[in-house]
Amino acid sequence: MTYCVGLLLKAGMVLLSDTRTNAGLDNIATYRKMFLFEEPGERVIAILTAGSLSVTQTTIARLQEAISGDPGAEATESIMTAPTMLRVAGIVGRTLAAVRAEVADKMAAMKQSATASMIVAGQRQGGGMRMFLIYPEGNFIEATEDTPFLQIGEHKYGKPILDRVVTPDTSLADARKAVLLSMDSTIRSNLSVGMPLDLVVIGADACRVGEQRRIEAGDPGFARMSEAWSQALREAFRGIEA
Amino acid sequence: MTYCVGLLLKAGMVLLSDTRTNAGLDNIATYRKMFLFEEPGERVIAILTAGSLSVTQTTIARLQEAISGDPGAEATESIMTAPTMLRVAGIVGRTLAAVRAEVADKMAAMKQSATASMIVAGQRQGGGMRMFLIYPEGNFIEATEDTPFLQIGEHKYGKPILDRVVTPDTSLADARKAVLLSMDSTIRSNLSVGMPLDLVVIGADACRVGEQRRIEAGDPGFARMSEAWSQALREAFRGIEA
Numbered sequence: 001m002t003y004c005v006g007l008l009l010k011a012g013m014v015l016l017s018d019t020r021t022n023a024g025l026d027n028i029a030t031y032r033k034m035f036l037f038e039e040p041g042e043r044v045i046a047i048l049t050a051g052s053l054s055v056t057q058t059t060i061a062r063l064q065e066a067i068s069g070d071p072g073a074e075a076t077e078s079i080m081t082a083p084t085m086l087r088v089a090g091i092v093g094r095t096l097a098a099v100r101a102e103v104a105d106k107m108a109a110m111k112q113s114a115t116a117s118m119i120v121a122g123q124r125q126g127g128g129m130r131m132f133l134i135y136p137e138g139n140f141i142e143a144t145e146d147t148p149f150l151q152i153g154e155h156k157y158g159k160p161i162l163d164r165v166v167t168p169d170t171s172l173a174d175a176r177k178a179v180l181l182s183m184d185s186t187i188r189s190n191l192s193v194g195m196p197l198d199l200v201v202i203g204a205d206a207c208r209v210g211e212q213r214r215i216e217a218g219d220p221g222f223a224r225m226s227e228a229w230s231q232a233l234r235e236a237f238r239g240i241e242a
Numbered sequence: 243m244t245y246c247v248g249l250l251l252k253a254g255m256v257l258l259s260d261t262r263t264n265a266g267l268d269n270i271a272t273y274r275k276m277f278l279f280e281e282p283g284e285r286v287i288a289i290l291t292a293g294s295l296s297v298t299q300t301t302i303a304r305l306q307e308a309i310s311g312d313p314g315a316e317a318t319e320s321i322m323t324a325p326t327m328l329r330v331a332g333i334v335g336r337t338l339a340a341v342r343a344e345v346a347d348k349m350a351a352m353k354q355s356a357t358a359s360m361i362v363a364g365q366r367q368g369g370g371m372r373m374f375l376i377y378p379e380g381n382f383i384e385a386t387e388d389t390p391f392l393q394i395g396e397h398k399y400g401k402p403i404l405d406r407v408v409t410p411d412t413s414l415a416d417a418r419k420a421v422l423l424s425m426d427s428t429i430r431s432n433l434s435v436g437m438p439l440d441l442v443v444i445g446a447d448a449c450r451v452g453e454q455r456r457i458e459a460g461d462p463g464f465a466r467m468s469e470a471w472s473q474a475l476r477e478a479f480r481g482i483e484a
Contacts, residue, residue: 156398160427164472165479177484185402228482230406236474237407240467242419 001192002033002153004048005182006119007175008131008143010168012203012210013121016179017048018153018187020194034198035060037067037080040208043124045079045088046200050153051116051136052103059099059116063092085122085130089140092120097138117152125207157189158182172201177225180215184226197222243434244275244395246290247424248361249417250373250385252410254445254452255363258421259290260395260429262436276440277302279309279322282450285366287321287330288442292395293358293378294345301341301358305334327364327372331382334362339380359394367449399431400424414443414452419467422457426468439464 004017017033031053037045047063049056066076076095079088096118103114120140121131131143133150143150148168151159161182166175176199186193195217203210215222246259259275273295279287289305291298308318318337321330338360345356362382363373373385375392385392390410393401403424408417418441428435437459445452457464 156431157402159431160399160402161475161479163430164475173484174479177479177482180484181479181482188405189398189401225482225484229478232478232481233403233406233475236471236478237403237416237419237423239474240419240423240470242415242422242467 001190002050003151003155003158003183003186003190003193004033004050004119004153005149005151005155005158005162005179006046006048006121006131006143007149007162007166007170007179008121008129008168009148009166009170009172009175010204011170011172011175012201012206013046013129013131014172014175014179015046015048015119015121015200015202016183017198018183018193019196019198020192021053022192028194030196032198034200036200036209036212037122038209039080041125042207043080043122044202044207044209045120045122046202047092048119048121048152049116050118052114055096055100055103055114055116056118058103059092059096059118062095062099085120085124085127085132088122089120089130089132089134089142092118092132093134093138093140096134096136100136119150119152121202123202123205123207129202129204154186154190154193158186161185172203176201180222180225181229184222184229195219243432244292245393245397245400245425245428245432245435246275246292246361246395247391247393247397247400247404247421248288248290248363248373248385249391249404249408249412249421250363250371250410251390251408251412251414251417252446253412253414253417254443254448255288255365255371255373256414256417256421257288257290257361257363257442257444258425259440260425260435261438261440262434263295264434270436272438274440276442278442278451278454279364280451281322283367284449285322285364286444286449286451287327287362287364288444289334290361290363290394291358292360294356297338297342297345297356297358298360300345301334301338301360304337304341327366327369327374330364331362331372331374331376331384334360334374335376335380335382338376338378342378361392361394363444365444365447365449371444371446396428396432396435400428403427414445418443422464422467423471426464426471437461
């Protein structure tokens with residue numbers, strides 16, 4: 001399983017992903033699920049992935065090949081030259097759907113299936129910030145003012161905190177805190193979501209990655225925040241009149 | 243969908259269920275999902291249900307018929323005369339599994355399936371308090387000191403609060419508050435869980451229902467607690483150093 005979350009705010013975008021993958025409970029590994037594509041000042045795109053690793057890796061690999069312009073690459077449009085973020089979402093959707101269908105065909109022989117979904121967030125010079133959730137079939141939805149966040153993977157445990165504190169006016173510092181606490185609740189409740197974490201903050205109209213951090217297991221800042229949140233929750237609980 | 247939760251504490255047991263059932267999003271109804279069986283001072287049993295209404299209603303009806311001793315009843319042992327709570331769990335499990343299999347047979351023609359699960363909690367004079375989660379197949383697990391709560395239905399949104407505040411030493415007043423806040427988080431995040439709620443508190447060794455309450459939509463106490471919790475969470479959030 002996986003948990004990835006993206007916030008689309010007036011001040012910018014904040015994205016967080018875990019890195020745990022598992023095939024059964026006895027085969028656990030660490031894989032990056034956040035991929036950044038950047039031409040600083042011109043264009044920045046972040047892709048977060050959830051689902052079957054063979055689908056997500058192949059999809060990202062094809063997108064990268066198309067960017068590289070390698071003449072041997074399969075014909076996929078480059079997300080770095082697509083004229084709009086909407087077109088970027090379309091390219092990612094088509095590539096994901098094609099890869100998913102190919103893998104599913106192979107797996108049908110074993111009566112198994114494979115699926116994956118992605119969050120695509122970014123901005124190009126002259127355009128607005130956009131954030132999309134791409135479904136396995138390649139169609140997508142977009143974050144809006146009413147619902148300024150998107151989640152993929154194990155999204156339920158970490159949703160109540162986002163529902164309560166995130167609005168389009170949330171500051172980047174608060175947004176950073178919100179996604180980390182949302183992840184903390186998820187990690188506590190679901191073994192298949194795990195450290196380390198990848199965090200990225202992209203300021204509005206910068207068209208470049210502002211902050212990029214890998215948060216390792218045992219990171220003292222994250223541990224302190226997690227402990228403080230537990231304690232604050234318990235105190236808040238004590239303060240409520242039954 | 244449904245959310246039911248039971249806490250097994252040294253001080254007693256606290257149980258809470260919602261009442262929303264739906265067949266699709268356009269067919270929503272209110273049905274009780276908590277059933278109490280009591281011979282005050284001798285035996286008290288609470289059954290909470292989740293899943294296909296046709297399975298849970300028929301299961302409860304058969305258990306009730308067996309208690310009534312009606313000579314025309316299908317042969318099911320009575321949970322009110324079973325010598326131990328473990329035997330009660332076994333009876334409920336067998337009845338549920340039999341009903342589920344019958345309904346599933348009928349639905350197979352439409353390529354649909356039906357499933358249900360239950361929480362069975364109770365105590366008989368001379369025995370300890372016991373709480374079981376009965377799976378659709380009739381097997382079950384039991385709440386223990388390490389994990390003093392059981393949930394069925396839409397359990398994820400409301401789990402983080404329980405994970406953080408509930409231990410076997412939690413008081414009945416705090417337990418009441420914890421299950422209501424756990425339900426509040428679930429109702430906020432999932433449309434298919436809804437008011438009114440049924441709450442029951444059973445003190446240790448009383449072998450009778452201590453408190454039984456239906457909490458209607460718009461209940462001022464619940465609304466106040468819900469609002470206070472939202473505010474406390476937002477304040478706790480503000481207090482955390484990022």
